[in-house]
Amino acid sequence: MSSKNLLVELFVEELPPKALKKLGESFAAALAASLKTAGLAPSTATVTAFASPRRLAAHVTDVLAVAADKPVVQKLMPVAVGIDAAGNATPALLKKLAALGADAAAVAGLRRESDGKADILFYDSLARGATLAEGLQKAVEAALAALPIPKVMTYQLGDGWDTVNFVRPAHALVALHGADVVPVSVLGLNAGRATQGHRFEAAVDPVVFADADSYAETLRRDGAVIASFAERRAEIARQLAAAAAIAGGRPIDDDALLDEVTALVERPNVLVGQFEAEFLAVPQECLILTMKANQKYFPLLDAAGKLTNKFLVVSNISPADASAVIGGNERVVRPRLADAKFFYDQDRKKTLESRVLGLAKVVYHNKLGTQGERVQRVCAIAQGIGLQLGGEALAVQAEQAALLAKADLLTDMVGEFPELQGIMGRYYALHDGLAADIADAIEDHYKPRFAGDSLPRGLVGTLVALADKLETLVGMFGIGQIPTGDRDPFALRRHALGVIRMLSEGNLNLPLNELLTASASVFAAVDGFKPAESALADFIYERLAGSLREQGYTAQEVDAVVSQRPQRLGDIPKRLAAVRAFSALPEAAALAAANKRVGNILKKVEDSVDAWVDTALLREPAEVALHAALVDVVPQADAAFVTGDYSESLQALAALRAPVDTFFDDVMVNADDPALRANRLGLLATLHAAMNQVADLSKLSA
Incomplete structure (x- = not known):
């Protein structure tokens, strides 16, 4: 056909x-x-x-x-129901055929097929193609x-x-x-x-x-229409690059803006406009944002990435003389830039510090109070972390930056362009004469804003960013605002990933549970707040596991490490590398299986088992040999673990394979004698503790 x-x-x-x-x-x-x-x-x-x-x-x-016509197979009924003893069609069969548009003449052509219990009648037909x-x-x-x-x-x-x-x-x-x-x-x-x-x-x-x-x-x-979205987008990109080269710059790289402009024109024509150089005294982020958001222009940058006073317009018309189009766009953008300059000049008339008190009038959350109360909590968390990591001097810097971090929310510029929060705070802090690390921290405390975003550029910024995200996570979990399904209105998953990245990539010596407990303590005065550190820790480790799998680690490797809930997240990459190296050892599979077996034995014991052995009760040669191996290996593994050499710690365990295998072959753990049984369980508990310091090796068992 x-x-x-x-x-x-x-x-x-x-x-x-x-x-x-x-x-x-x-x-x-x-x-x-x-x-x-x-x-x-x-x-x-x-x-x-x-x-x-x-x-x-x-x-x-x-x-x-x-x-094409389609063959249709219709299951009718058991032969015993559709055909009577005389071999004639029953009324039930005729009624069914009539419903399908067939009559008694179709009975002879019905197909019989067994379904394992009885013979069934099937009606085969062709459905007319649409x-x-x-x-x-x-x-x-x-x-x-x-x-x-x-x-x-x-x-x-x-x-x-x-x-x-x-x-x-x-x-x-x-x-x-x-x-x-x-x-x-x-x-x-x-x-x-x-x-x-x-x-x-x-x-x-x-x-x-x-x-x-x-x-x-x-x-x-x-x-005069380029119908293909992709072709039109490529043509705009080509024209932007060509016009920028002639104008002596490069257009700002923004895929979302390029998509939006592609959707606004049917036949693109890129033109170059310019504005007065005096506007360049305004922070370039403000000018870029107003040109992109309000006018859909592509600002031009110089070779150093600095804004020039030229911009590119993607017009939908191509007149012989484009001067009127260019002039019109220049007239339109000028008041926008003037507004930005006015906001900037007005904002600098007040210091950031003078705006802090105004945050007490801004509602943050009806159960968690105002932005002013939130800032005080962030200050307390940042100060505590600063004391822990760098003493009084770092704590003072972190507290100062945290106090000023949200002040720019009350500025005219951020009121007009919320996307500039933090960015404008940095500019105003520098204008107020504050140190660069304080100003940087004000901008950076929102980082990382999205997947792949950079981390805060300094330690002060890291502490304030960490405190800000912890306050949000602990606060929201404490009032029951836990993400469910796809709903995450407070971006808690993103905040958790931010905490994970800062703790791990920054290799900060901050145990997670202690961090969550300390952060929860600043909510003591909040009515209805119920600490939920356990649920929040689960949430963070779940995000951590997902992130690690996305980075290319296997599910077994991730489970082995994360299931142990390492408190220092900065150790996790080293633990994963150690697990991967251990997995390559010939002894790895047998030890992982043995570890799983030991864990199952210990789980079945009603009372807790202490990792302690009475050498006088060691009777069988195999248990004596295992104990001797542990006495030799455990100090080596422990010493390497303490120094952070996790690969060496796991490698030391390879010597246990033979004595462990012999132990399970020759020794009855659940001996009739209670003292012997307890001692052998203690020996296994010692083995289990030694094998699971770096990771739960049983997770590596297939």
């Missing part, structure tokens, strides 16, 4: 730019999937998505006009229903009576199978072969397509 390529386009009013890419991908994928399910397109069909500000389209190859008109109608409806639209519009159709719901009003529908129009309708529109091109620069109106394969080229030639 011959096939042709299919093109479907829905022409609409301007679609939400931040959602356009996903809308285009979803429309094409859902349309093709529905056609494949209906048997109208093969699984190997190539699907091409198109998405511009005013259209969603999909091109699908090798689409059939009529799907026509393209039928299948495409369902496919378009399914594709529109599956679009990831957060909000829909309700609008009235041209008849003045009917209304439909969609993301934006739709004005035309194209459906071409080869050169033939497929008669489908949706959103009050009947399919044709015509659409509209660029609002201002289309060569013809309407744009008419000869066939499905000429869609993109016809729209580009006659409609």
Whole structure:
């Protein structure tokens, strides 16, 4: 059966730019999937998505006009129920066949097959394949229903009576199978072969397509529209690079902005604008953000990454003389930059310290109080950590930075651009004459903000960032705000990963449980707060395990280390390396299995077992040999463990393989004599403790 390529386009009013890419991908994928399910397109069909500000389209190859008939097997009933003693069809069988569109003539052709208990009657038939008109109608409806639209519009159709719901009003529908129009309708529109091109620069109106394969080229030639989102994005990137090179700079790298601008234009034309150099006295983060967020411009940076007074505009029109377009954009951006300069100048008239008291009027959480109360808790945590790591001097610095860290929330600049919190605090701290490490800590205490983000650049910043995240985690867990499923409104998973990274990558000598307990103590005055250190520790170790697996460690390696709950997270990379090296030893598998066996034996003992051995009660040669091996090996392993040489500590255990194997072969642990039994359990407890200092080796057992 011959096939042709299919093109479907829905022409609409301007679609939400931040959602356009996903809308285009979803429309094409859902349309093709529905056609494949209906048997109208093969699984190997190539699907091409198109998405511009005013259209969603999909091109699908090798689409059939009529799907092939499908064999259908219908299980009817047991032969004993459907056929009577005389060999005739029973009323029940005839009724069932009638429901399937068959009559008594079909009885002779029924197939009999045993299901292991009885012979069953089956009715084999062919289901007529769907026509393209039928299948495409369902496919378009399914594709529109599956679009990831957060909000829909309700609008009235041209008849003045009917209304439909969609993301934006739709004005035309194209459906071409080869050169033939497929008669489908949706959103009050009947399919044709015509659409509209660029609002201002289309060569013809309407744009008419000869066939499905000429869609993109016809729209580009006659409609002045680059229909492919990917092609349009690549063209913008090319023009940005070319214009920047001529202007003597490089455009800021921002994939999200590039996607958004791609969704705003149908035929891009990059132009260079500029603003007064005096605005460069304002921190460049402010200027960059206002140009990106408000105007969708690409600021130009010099070779050193410093902002210049030039920017790139991605225009949707290409006039012969672009000066009016450039001038208009320059006039528009100037008041925005002036606002930023005004905010900056006004903010510097007050010190950060003078703003701290105002935080007492800002609600943080109805159960945890104000931002002012929160700042006091962060100060206390940071001061405690500072005392522990660096004494009084570091504690004073950490407390000062923590006190000022949230003050910029009350500035005009951060009020206008919340994304600049911390960044502006650093600038204002330097203006106030504060030390660089204090200013850096104010900016860095939000780090890491996302996966892969850098850590705070100094120890003071690390302490304040750690204190800030611990306060959030401990506080939220203490009032029962624990993430469930995908819901994590307070970003506690991100905060936990931040704590993990700072403790591990910074190799800070801060035991986790002590840190959580100390952090919980600052909430003593909060009504309704209930310490939840155990649940929070579980939460942090779960995040840690997931992070380690993402870094390439095996599940066995991660479980072996994390199940031991190491208190110093900075030790974990060394423990993992030691476990990996141990796993390569020929003795590893046998010792891991033995460790698992010992653990199971000790779990079955009702009373606790002390790791202590009475040498006078050692009777069997095998237990004497094991004890002697432990006396020799344990001090070596312990000494290496204390110095942090975890690989050496585990390597020392290899000498235990032979005596352990002999012990289990020759010694009855659960001896009838209670004293002997207790002594042998004590010997195993000693062995178990020695083998599980670095990691739970039983986790390595297959």
